[in-house]
Every structure is written in structure tokens, then in C-alpha cells.
Amino acid sequence: MDGDIVVHSEPGNESTFSITLTLGRAQNTQSTKVAPALAAKGISPMLVLVAEDNKTNRFLISKYLKDLPIDVHFAHDGREAVENAKELSLDLIFMDTSMPEMDGLEATKHIRAQQQVQPRIIALTANAFANDRKACFDAGMDNFLAKPVKKADLLLKLAELSAEMAANRL
Numbered sequence: 001m002d003g004d005i006v007v008h009s010e011p012g013n014e015s016t017f018s019i020t021l022t023l024g025r026a027q028n029t030q031s032t033k034v035a036p037a038l039a040a041k042g043i044s045p046m047l048v049l050v051a052e053d054n055k056t057n058r059f060l061i062s063k064y065l066k067d068l069p070i071d072v073h074f075a076h077d078g079r080e081a082v083e084n085a086k087e088l089s090l091d092l093i094f095m096d097t098s099m100p101e102m103d104g105l106e107a108t109k110h111i112r113a114q115q116q117v118q119p120r121i122i123a124l125t126a127n128a129f130a131n132d133r134k135a136c137f138d139a140g141m142d143n144f145l146a147k148p149v150k151k152a153d154l155l156l157k158l159a160e161l162s163a164e165m166a167a168n169r170l
Contacts, residue, residue, distance in 0.1 A: 049084050098125065
């Protein structure tokens with residue numbers, strides 16, 4: 001939610017908790033149903049890796065990407081993601097930050113150290129505090145999606161990358 005929690009406390013005295021949230025205006029349900037369809041129209045063909053250890057999340061993301069011009073591959077942990085990045089000419093990696101063997105932050109650092117064309121990397125994490133976002137960007141990730149991932153958010157990121165790819169070809 002792009003927020004922050006601050007605690008001021010001294011032993012023997014009262015504690016003060018401050019919570020800051022940046023919330024936008026609520027959208028009606030009709031506009032949120034239209035958003036995925038509009039975003040999907042702007043998505044160009046691309047090669048995408050989803051690095052996610054959770055079977056349910058992999059299934060859900062595969063459903064979101066089902067009817068799109070996306071060649072999707074899956075990695076079950078960070079080591080597998082690094083290997084896929086070496087072998088495939090990926091346009092994008094959706095990278096879970098908490099995986100076995102090697103977490104997404106470490107995997108991103110390894111991919112960024114490789115001498116190859118670099119894919120965009122978007123973090124997927126349930127840890128959405130400002131310091132978690134910073135850790136993702138510090139590791140070399142380009143963007144951030146909080147879990148549970150919503151279809152509209154995922155499609156919007158794909159549409160943004162498609163527009164960027166089209167602009168780079170001009």
C-alpha cells in the first residue's frame with residue numbers, strides 16, 4: 001500500500017504508533033472488470049519466466065496469461081530461474097522473493113551479473129513494506145507487485161513492458 005509504520009517508545013513511558021497509507025480513490029467494480037481486457041489488448045508477444053515456488057500461485061498466473069501472446073516458462077526456485085535466464089532470451093521475469101534453494105533477491109543479483117541482454121524483473125512478494133520494496137530495487141529488480149497478485153495489475157505490467165519494447169524498436 002506504499003505505506004509506513006513508525007513506533008516511538010521509551011521504557012516506562014507511553015508508546016506512539018503512526019501508520020501512513022497512500023490510498024487512491026476507490027474504483028467501482030465495473031471499471032476494474034474492464035481494465036484487464038483493455039490492458040490485454042496492448043500486450044505484444046514476449047518470452048516470460050515466472051519464478052515461483054508455490055504451486056497455487058503458478059497455476060493462478062498461468063490462468064492470467066492463458067490467452068495472451070506470451071510464451072511462459074516456470075522456475076520453482078531461484079537457482080532454476082538463474083539457469084533459465086542463461087538459456088533463454090527472456091523479456092521479463094516475474095520473481096518471487098521467497099523461494100527455496102536461492103531466494104529471488106539473490107537470483108536477481110546473479111542474473112544481473114551475467115553478461116547478456118537483461119530481462120525486466122518484477123518482484124512478486126507478500127512483503128510490501130517500503131523496506132521490502134527497497135530491497136527488491138537494490139537487488140536489481142525493475143518493478144514490484146504485491147501478493148496476492150491481481151490479474152489487472154499483472155496485465156498492466158505486461159502492457160507497460162510491451163509499450164516500452166515497441167518504443168525501443170522505433
